[in-house]
Amino acid sequence: MPHRTFFWFILPTALAMILFIGLPIVSSFFQSLHIENEQVLMEVENCDPFGCTTNVRVDVEATEKIEAENPLGRFNGFGTYTDRNHLAFDEIEEAWDNTSSIGEFKDIVLNLPFYKALLFTLTFCFAVTPPVIVLGFIVALSVNTLAKSLKGLIVFGTILPMIVTPLIGSLVLFWMIDSQGIIGASIQILFDDPNLSLKASSNLTWITLIIYGIWHNTPFAFVVFYAALQTVPQDPLEAAYIDGATRFERVRFIVIPHLYPVATFIMLICLMDNFRVFEPIIGFSAEGVAQSLSWMIYQDLRNENKMLFGSAGATSMLTILGIAFLLTPVLIRTWKEFKTER
């Protein structure tokens, strides 16, 4: 494609991306460098049904005046990034100086909110993505061999987990794993332990979330693999068949190499998606034991009475960096393949 044609072809997309992705990122970054203006407090007398007390309140007028002079808030540089609720440089340095063993140091670091969330996010990413690719591939292979009349229905059924809104899907599962729900009760009977609860221990909650993640993401891998399977050339397959290759060998030596780039693509999207894991945490009420980076942003914007824009902005930036970091190896690989193909 000539560069000129390409430019006009990409222009609308590029504009939309700058407007809806680029600018918000720049704006978030800008906000993450600022913190709120100082709050002016004053003493007042409050009276309510329980009596009158002297209390402090924010002097709204004085605070508004400061706000009008300095609408962005106070410039804090990368202070928010390095505070305890984010990268926590000071706390880590202190832990490094004051601990005698790596285990102790690890405990302190993983107790800091950002690293705790990062640990869960990464665990989720790497525990969910490989099974999704393998399962998606197996399901696609199986569906592909079905009789034509059945295919439509089965394909629909298979992609259902993806159609269900994540929050609803996780809520449904949350009630099913309740100690009185069908899965929870069955597990109690199976292990003969009336106190076994999937919601109570952090390990079991993590496993539940990961299984949910696999269930929810597999249809995506399936759909992509299934589409790609339709493009597998039939000639080599038939030749292999005539040469006496088993089904496994045909898949191993013809289908898999053909689908390899597709698997890379699925891995890319899955890693990116799972790094943003959020809805299942809310659906499973798992905030207590499993926090992700996205959940931290939500917490800053929703769970506080006042929105912590700076903090949320900083976590967003770190999330973007995290995704970029995670995808770099895959992207480098794709780029190399792209170049060798040329």
Place this chain on the structure above:
Amino acid sequence: MKKLIIALLISFASTSVFAGSHSPCGVTSGSINILANEFTTYRIFMDEVKSCAGPDADFNVTHSVDHNKLQVAALSANPAEFSAKLVTNGSITPLMNDGLIRPLDDLVAKYGSNLNDNQKITIDGKIYAVAFMANAQHLWYRESILNDLGIAVPSTYEEVIAAAEKIKAAGVMENPYAGAFKSGWNLGQEFVNMYLGHGGEFFISGTAQPNVNNEKGVAALNVIKKLTELSNPDFLTQDTNAVKEEWESGNVALMHIWNSGAASLLDDEGDQNIKADTRLAPSPTVGGGNKPATTLWWDGIAIATNTSDENAESSFRALVGAASSTDLANNNPNATVWLIKGYTPGDTAGPVVDAASRGTTPYPSFPHMSLMHGALSTELVEFLQGNESAEKALADVEAAYIAKATEQGFL
């Protein structure tokens, strides 16, 4: 404190005529759009507000348990997304901090002739809210279960724990205690109760510096830990509504939840045997303290600053009509403890009146309290799971609070 008791015990001669003042009900202009928490008493209250607004009014109400998380953003917009908000002494501070609710003196003068004086929430001499009910968390117990085992009604948390252990040991129930320990606001509130019960102060006096990592904080956490060990293992996922379900399923013999829970626990739905066996008791003291380990709350109405005067007036009229409706209070005497004029307290008001008369602390209304509550919400979980010490958990609370308060400009 006295005011409340007087208001509750003395039944005012009620005059249903709004003499010399405008009748609030029957709104015909402006639109009413209210944001409110979600529980049965509020539903009852809102029915009255709707009927006061009348059939011609443009009336909308949004009930959400996430009202606290929504309110600042929703009312900061101009025009605000809601014209009115049901607030409590906890949720009013973030709105006051940003000047998002308006003074109501002129509207009260015009439409509030039938209000008790103690319904008017005055801050710095101006009325910012009109309270209509008082609420507190207190003890609930199953009478037959306590009687069968010869347990006296507990009046301290030490007795609650002993009673629950006895019920468990007798094999009557696996998890006899319940409280709203859901990680998040509820868990934070449990700590607030227990810490105040131990006589703790959240901030170093006169500053916004945190002050929870001390002996009282550790003692409070240890009591909570013991209670959770006698609770359903899923306690970290159970909010008040989930606890009520446990109660109605007969899985629990002792719980510490809101007085307003009576509206749904003592209604005609569900197992009537359990209902007949349900008793209310004052909130227990803890650690040898003399104040019950709970907090006093009022619930009231507030009007958004960023809404037109017309909407503000019509919203206020409908809401204040309900907040001064003696019929509403006396037709639902057990739904909550109403602060409305002419209300004769029902059978369930006792524990709240008791809490007020024993000097229970109202929920702290410092501007930075919500940040402290937020830090408590997330940092206590690991201690309750046995993964960290009480001191470490409280140190984390203070550190998380300091980071947030610094960003918010309080420190």
